[in-house]
Amino acid sequence: GENVEQHPSTLSVQEGDSAVIKCTYSDSASNYFPWYKQELGKGPQLIIDIRSNVGEKKDQRIAVTLNKTAKHFSLHITETQPEDSAVYFCAASPSSGGSYIPTFGRGTSLIVHP
């Protein structure tokens, strides 16, 4: 099955700096890669996603890049703000037969210091 590795496990930055979280996956059949943000005590929320036919996607201060050849994808947050502090999860999905079963990374705890 799919295996997703996520790094780093903890990331501490100063407000205004950029943050980058990286993930690798093992199943070349994976073609959908979402990122989730989880605030303390809440469920994860989808913040951005990318499909295998796209190399980069951007939404305001967040962007995701995908390298299918190397099987890795990254989340980039620019101009970080204290409210960006949360746990971020990447996931990979080898869609088949209409089912979607995401495999998640172990998460990155992002801390933005004011």
Add this chain to the structure above:
Amino acid sequence: SQTIHQWPATLVQPVGSPLSLECTVEGTSNPNLYWYRQAAGRGLQLLFYSVGIGQISSEVPQNLSASRPQDRQFILSSKKLLLSDSGFYLCAWSALLGTEKAFFGQGTRLTVV
């Protein structure tokens, strides 16, 4: 719009007691439904998923079971809780066809004492 409801938000149960967590989805039909557990290490472990009424797939053999009595209802159960069942339980749904986006409920914090 679609919404997912999960309850209760917190639960403290003694060892050996039964468990029933409920999840319902509104605003969509034939969703894929999922139960995840999140332990202290923050990772999301898939426990069960369902692609239709009465269809349950188990990813991890354990003390828990799941049922889907109605199209948009997903229940996580245990006959006798263990200390190791403590954790944060998350229900999620995705559309059966057309999109792979998955959406999570707010979770249930279960503490077994």
